[in-house]
Amino acid sequence: MAPRYDAVVVGAGFGGMGAGIQLDRLGLHDYVILERESDLGGTWHVNRYPGLAVDIASVTYSYSFEPNPNWSRLFAPGAELKKYADHVADKYGLRERMRFGTSVDSARWDAEHQCWVVTVAGGETLTARYLLTATGFLSQPYTPPFPGIETFAGKIIHTTAWDDTYDLTDRRVAIIGTGATSVQLVPEVADRARELTVFQRTPIWVVPKVDMPIPPAVQRLFARVPITQKAARLANTTALEALMVIGVLHYKQAKPLNKAAALLAKAHLRAQVRDKRTREQLTPDYDFGCKRPTFSNRYFATFNEPHVRLETGGIERIEPDGIVTATGAKTEIDTLVLATGFNLWDVNFPAIEIIGRDGVNLGKFWRDNRFQAYEGITVPKFPNFLSLNSPYSYSGLSYFTTIEAQMKHMARLFGELARRGETTFEVSARANTEFLDRVTGKLGSSVFYGGDCATARSYYFNQHGEAALLRPTSTVNAHREAVRFPLDDYLYGRAG
Known part of the structure; x- marks a missing residue:
């Protein structure tokens, strides 16, 4: 029995849209993006409180392949981020493959038919060859149980x-x-x-x-000479790398x-x-960096x-x-x-119930065996599954560095699938363990373990005291490994 879709993507924020763009590039056009909210944009649709703005310079907080020359400020207000999300969805033909107001209850790997069975609220089931979760890091609001x-x-x-x-x-x-x-x-x-x-x-x-309006003349320059905006992006990314990678991860x-x-x-x-x-x-x-600093x-x-x-x-x-x-x-x-934030580690990793090969529950697996994901994107015993917001995946300070590294990983992995004429993949336990050992070893130099974070109450730390959110390498390293990871770190097969 062939699955209904090439892929199901859960989440219509920037991560889910990046996944959709890459699926199209790979020739996997028959996919659906499921979104529980009434519109796309993720954080930038849900949040609209007064003062909402991006806390990373706008030239960096955007897809590198889809620059926006029209930002009104260095740190754009939230409404402009929502407008940018709408533009991306329309330009890349994503909106017609989105289903809004659709909450995913669970996803289960069907070993017999080699596909994912995704159940949405109301009982409807969808089948797909591949499952990609892009539910974001900050998607599950938290309200402490204040007495009274x-x-x-x-x-x-x-x-x-x-x-x-x-x-x-x-x-x-x-x-x-x-x-x-x-x-x-x-x-x-x-x-x-x-x-x-x-x-x-x-x-x-x-x-x-360091915020200010971007003059119309500069906006016109960005539009007419795109390399100037690329240079501004590079300068800002370099500054963020110094703050995050050197000052925090190499404390x-x-x-x-x-x-x-x-x-x-x-x-x-x-x-x-x-x-x-x-x-x-x-x-x-x-110490500085134990919690995400702000501006x-x-x-x-x-x-x-x-x-x-x-x-x-x-x-x-x-x-x-x-x-x-x-x-x-x-x-x-x-x-x-x-303004009590979000619950990452109890209900966000993962945000839905996901059952992989041999009945393994992803949430239970992570909590019983440490939070882990190979290159921040795949997990053993979960075939044809890409978790776009995973332990050790967040690279740098701009979410888009993470999104684009994962898009590159998808391109290399699915390219190898096509070359082999196969349809299923699963990361090996060996490769996953080696990656986990490497990143946890690198974190020993970070402020999280080398500094004083005892009183920070930071969402960087899970319930076991592990700083399992950030990838402890440079953005350059993350993107280099996304296009060079050993292809034999995966096991490949064919449905049927």
Whole structure:
């Protein structure tokens, strides 16, 4: 029984769209992209909170093969990223192969027919020769189980489900969380609310944001002479590599660079916040890079405003009209904003139930045998399966470096399949183990294990204390291995 599709792709964000583009390049045109939301774009469709913007320069946060010369700023606002996603989907003919409002419940490898059986909400099943999951790293919102939250009588808004109709003017607002989202959101809410209290559990490293409008003349130059935009992309990528790969992943060898980044962030904080006590509360006590650092020119300065208060006491409970901390102090509010981030390791790896060869459950396999994926993309006992958001896959700071490395891996792997006249692949246990040993060995030099990250509460770490998210190599290495990995690291076969 032949499968219905060449491939099923789960997720219509930039990762899923990159997978679709590569499938077309490989001649596998009969695929479907399943998306649980009402439209494409992933993060840039779901998130629309005030202040939303890319936190990596726009020239880098885009496909290298599809540059956008029309970014309005160095760090483009979220609406422009959504517009760019729409442009890519339309230009590459992806939209007509997307199904929106379609939640995938599970996927199971059918050994008899050598295909994947994908079950969606409502019971419908789809069959495909290949399964590609592109559900993103930050796709499962997390709300801590605050005691009493169900009794709150005011308005509750999670940043991933922003209510555009709700007016914050003259409101008494509390924001829980001080991660990258909150850094963008806090100044915007402060501009509107009568009172704003920011509840901080863990401070975040914030460095100055070198942001400015991109003049129309520069946009025209990028459009007419594309190499100029490529040069800007290269310069920005090089800077990110210095920050992430050298300062974070090679912490032991380049500790002065890491300390210099921390000093820059501290100087930025000192220049922007007048009150000494507030500065102390906003200063992390873990090393730079243990959590993803962020950029802002407004976040720190917001705490100088008389109607803005930083609260660092632990939350004891939520009452109908406010929040009570462990000290017994109560903050009365009428609006509660949850900037509490995402759950990566409990429900996002993987985001759906995936059953491979011999009935192996991927989520259970990862939790029982450490989180792992060969070159950050394939897993033993899961034939014809590509996990585009996997352990040890994230390379550099721009998600697009990861996406494009995986597209190159797909091209090499499927090219070998075609050369052999085969239709199934599975990474060998040997190759997977060797890769896992190599990347975990390299992480020994990183800030995650060589620095002080004990108090960071970083999503880089899983529940076993492993920093299993980032690939501990340069972007150049990731892309080189994507086109040079040993072809005999895979086992090949033919359906039937």
